[in-house]
Amino acid sequence: MFLFYVNPILIAAAVIPAIVLLRFVYKEDRLDKESPGLLLSLVIFGILSTFAAIVTEQIGEAILGILLPQSSTAYNVLLYFVVVALSEEGFKYLLLKKRTWYSSEFNCQFDGVVYAVFVALGFALWENISYVLMYGLGTAAVRAVTAVPGHACFGVFMGAFYGLAKRYDNFGDEYRSRRCRRLAVLVPVLLHGAYDFIATYEYDGYAWIFVVFVVLLFAAAYRMIKKLSCDDRFIDGSDYYHYDGPEF
Helix, strand or coil, rough: CCCCCEEEEEEEEHHHHHHHHHHHHHHHHCCCCCCHHHHHHHHHHHHHHHHHHHHHHHHHHHHHHHHCCCCCCCHHHHHHHHHHHHHHHHHHHHHHHHHHCCCCCCCCCHHHHHHHHHHHHHHHHHHHHHHHHHHEEECCCCCCCHHHHHHHHHCCCCCCCHHHHHHHHHHHHHHHHHHHHHHHHHHHHHHHHHHHHHHHHHCCCEEEEEEHHHHHHHHHHHHEEEEEECCCCCCCCCCCCCCCCCCC
């Protein structure tokens, strides 16, 4: 209810970037559109994952502060790759799988991308609201072109492997399915950790490295969405040897 007592312009600035990206991914789902109820629940699950991540991040940061000096490179690597990235992407994945893995609507490979991006943007939406309310419209503008699409990109990579895992699972190939499920967590964690580490590294020249990294990340995610959407197929047990997974 607190949202009714704050500046609606700030709320709009925080929410609109996520809505734009949600609409884009939804439109790319060409074979069999998902139900509004399922998609809304995924956004809610994404929001819930923020609260779970906050707890583990606070615990992890406290432990790291005891073991390592905060100015050390080792501290920052562990903080961004393990404490932050693993917490956030791990909880996104756990809630994504809990809600969709056995859903009757999960009948196309591209559904994995749609589901993962909706969870990721639920996370980004709530996170963005909190940042914008604290720091204002300037923060909203910066996050609209960095953090929010960044979370969406992590979701694209997660969903690409997740959809492929579901397809292998339907074929009864548990080994490949399990391997893809692991990659559905590992790849977003590495990308998320690299994003945060580069963004916060305080040395000359790293701003340009961050810009290049973000541009390449966005381009790769966009290309992957277009390819997987175009090549989407029903998960029906046929065409086992045709590979339509992530490309790097």
